[in-house]
Amino acid sequence: MGKKSEKAQKDKVAAGNAEDESRNSANASMERASLTVGDYQCTGILEQDFPELCGRAGFTESEIPRVTLCHRTAVTPTSEKNAADDSDGASDKDNPGGGGPTKDKFSYFKPKIEVETEGEDGKSVKVIFVHGWKIDHRMMGIFSKCLPALTALQGISLWNVALTESTFSQFLEILPHCPNIKTVVLEGNPLPEQSYYKLISDHLPLVRISLRNNMITDDGAKLISQALQSLKTNNKNLATLNLSFNHISDLGAGYLAEALRMDRSLLCLDLSHNQIGDQGTLALAEVLGPFPLTHKEIVERRRLLMDKDSHELQRSPTLSRNGDARNDRPQSHQSYAAVEKPEKAPAASKTNKSMAKKKDKDKDPQKKEEKSTTSLQGGNSTVSGQGGQAKKEDPKAAKKQLPNPEQKNSKVKPVRSASKRVPLTEHELHVEPAEITHPLLEPAESRDGKVFLPGNRVLINLNLLRNRITEKGLNGLLAAVEAQESKLIPGSKSHTGLLRLCVGKNLFPPDNETFIKLQELMLSRDPIHKLSRLSADEQTQ
Structure with missing residues (x-):
């Protein structure tokens, strides 16, 4: 028995040593590949840089994804030329029955990078689409080298690329080095720790974020809500957030409603195809109309008002002089x-x-x-x-x-003389554009012993399609929309408040009176409906 146990231990040790050796050799090969990749200076032309970096990283020619234009046929001109050369010789032998070469028949399903370009030369990449193939650490290392060299890059779409927490961290390190990046689409990439909230940061000036079909739960919605609340008041970048096709319930909708209380940057919020019921809908409807401040928010409001008064007192000597x-x-x-x-x-x-x-x-x-x-x-x-x-x-x-x-x-x-008025004019110009103030400094109303803010009038598009909303939630939304006064935004022709609201395909019949009334009210505000009606009137004339 003793000899057998010693032998088993020796086998385990040998197997562990073999695993360590293989792991060390893989790490060493990756380090050598990264050093080789690091020596290459990118030209900013993705069709040249990406294959070169893949070859230096150890990819074979058949493993290197192709770079193609978006909405173009799957076969590139290069592959068409190769196919023509192959058809002259080996096609009759390999495929005597006729037809195209077998090896190019499934080229549509091979890994590729689709790009959308702009400019006269057509080489300035604007958007990158990577769909349906795995991105590992080596590929992220290549992206970290070639993507920052694309100065016109504005959007990155990664759909179903099997992201992990480590590769997602690598992706987050790439984004700050892309100076003009505005849109990030991560769909079909569920992460166990739901770290998507890291995309919402003051260091990443993203305008549009899409997180569809990522199995985001209420915990992930809470993290996203906290990230929205932690944004600085002068950060007005994030305008669109897509959280459709996830697992967000009433609790998660309540978390997002807490963020909308003080967020004044988000214009469009998509929560369609989730599990939101009446409780979450009422929480969202509450922040769209006048809502009472909590004790903590009242204390913060008083502090901000005191700071504002002290700043005005400090500026008063300057005003008295100039x-x-x-x-x-x-x-x-x-x-x-x-x-x-x-x-x-x-x-x-x-x-x-x-x-x-x-x-x-x-x-x-x-x-x-x-x-x-x-x-x-x-x-x-x-x-x-x-x-x-x-x-x-x-x-x-x-x-x-x-x-x-x-x-x-x-x-x-x-x-x-005009020169004597310059200091005052500069001061006025410096103070007046600072209309982007903290939401707690908005004009408030006191009634019934509570302090009410006018509500979130910045959100203009809310999508609650295909959830679990009943007539009770509809009544809350209708009251919120009616409470939003139709006031013009200073300096523009648009109104404040919701302009589009989608609540169809929920737990109420299509002929529901509240639903019909809400639709009629929103049609009068919908700018797309107004444009279509205007164009129809012009055609009839």
Whole structure:
């Protein structure tokens, strides 16, 4: 027995050593391949860089995926030429019955990279599509080398490529090096740890993220919600989030509703083909209309208001030196002195009016303008008492100052010169565009002892198709849509609030009264419906 156990232990040790050796040899080969790949300098032309990098990484010629244009036939011009050469000689021998070569018959199913290009030369890759073949560590290493060299790359679509947590981490390391990347599509790639939330970050300025058919559960929705809430208020990049065909229930919809309370960047949210019922629908409907703040949010709102007031107090000395505050009090005092000073001149020499006119010429032009400003404003009784004298002198002063273009509109805009208004204008331009404020600083309303915000008016497209919503959830959505006031966004012709809402194919009949009323209400807002109706009217005319 002892000899058998010793022999079994020796066999285990030998097998472990063999596995370690094979693993070490594989790692060594990968390191050598990575060093060889690292020596290559990419040209930015994917059709040249990708095959070269694959060859240096140890791929055989038959294993290297082809680079083809999107919406093009599966056979590339190169393969067509090879097929023609093969058909001249070996095709009759290999396929005596006629037809094309057997080895190219299934070329459609071979791994390939489809690209969408732009530019006159057609070599600037805009979008990359990788569908239906596994991407391992070696291939991710090749992508990390050639993708950043594509300066026009805006979108990457990886469908059913068997991503793992490690390859997904490699993919996340590639994205920051792609300067113009805006869209990432990861569909059919379920991850055990549901790390998709890492795509939502301030370091990745993505505009569109699609995570369809990834078996995302409520835990994954919670992580995504936390990532949305952690975004900075000035990060307005992420506009579209697609979470359709997943396993999100009422709990996950509630998590996403918490993110929509303070998120002011998301425009489109797709939650179709999930397991959301009335509870999750009501949670989403609540944040679309006026909702009450929690105690924690009220405390944060007060802190933000205090910080805002302190910043305004710190800016007030600057405003008093360069802003309108100086043009109020100091000008009135100077105008008052300028009006009183001419009173003494006529008293000293009433007979010599030319001397008084000569003194008026020698005065500072600013005091003349301040005098006109004070006469227009009617600052106090002393100034208004001299209104008749100011009216008599203004036409003559205006005639003498007419050659100076800056003094023509002194009565309308009493400014000494345009250069003196530059500091105020720069300050106003710096402050006014800062309309992107924290959502807690939005105008609030107090009633019943609670503080209500107007709700999320940024989300314009919500898709809840094919869930588990009944008439109870429909009533909540209808109340939320009706509560959204139809106000114009400043500087545009569009309205705030939802413009499209899809709730069909749920647990209610198509002839439901609430559903019909909600559809009619949304049709009046749907811009696509308006355009189609407008085009139809134009055709009839």
